[in-house]
Amino acid sequence: GAGVSQSPSNKVTEKGKDVELRCDPISGHTALYWYRQSLGQGLEFLIYFQGNSAPDKSGLPSDRFSAERTGGSVSTLTIQRTQQEDSAVYLCASSFGAGTSSTDTQYFGPGTRLTVL
């Protein structure tokens, strides 16, 4: 079956603009994660959704960042008033559950490369 897909694959924007990044998880996966991969910072957790529960937003770096997940499937990460330090690859992952059994492995999408000029 299809893996995790993300769009766009590349996004170039000007400082101060808002951007939306999209993630389509694997069908049937209840858990969805956003991570950010940037030079010098490695991979950082941003936000986590599990079913209909309130999301874990503990990794969001500022209130300019928000995410939603509609209908328990597709997720959109929104960055408002982008800054140059927001430039990074934004990775989405999904898992069937949210534990540590073999079905709970996080499967990653190819990422969206965001460049803020």
Place this chain on the structure above:
Amino acid sequence: AQSVTQLGSHVSVSEGALVLLRCNYSSSVPPYLFWYVQYPNQGLQLLLKYTTGATLVKGINGFEAEFKKSETSFHLTKPSAHMSDAAEYFCAVSAIRTGANNLFFGTGTRLTVIP
């Protein structure tokens, strides 16, 4: 708090030589540990993971890792490197036992295989 440290941002080995990528972790609770690989322009792929039980974990593509609590390590090894192993490798620890579900990643090790 959970964190991992990967020693060596770049590792070069000759084709056929042993691959050893180092990872040390810090965790306030018994850790769940993972190795992921990232090929150019691709997403992360799980190589192997340790949760409980046997401390020597075998993964895909001939890789394995051993959980050593006394050394707080989870080094990744492969007896004989192949050209196709050239990629970036990430060690990660899960916060699952603290009630969270996210992964904490190391900064990655880029493996180069010399023909």
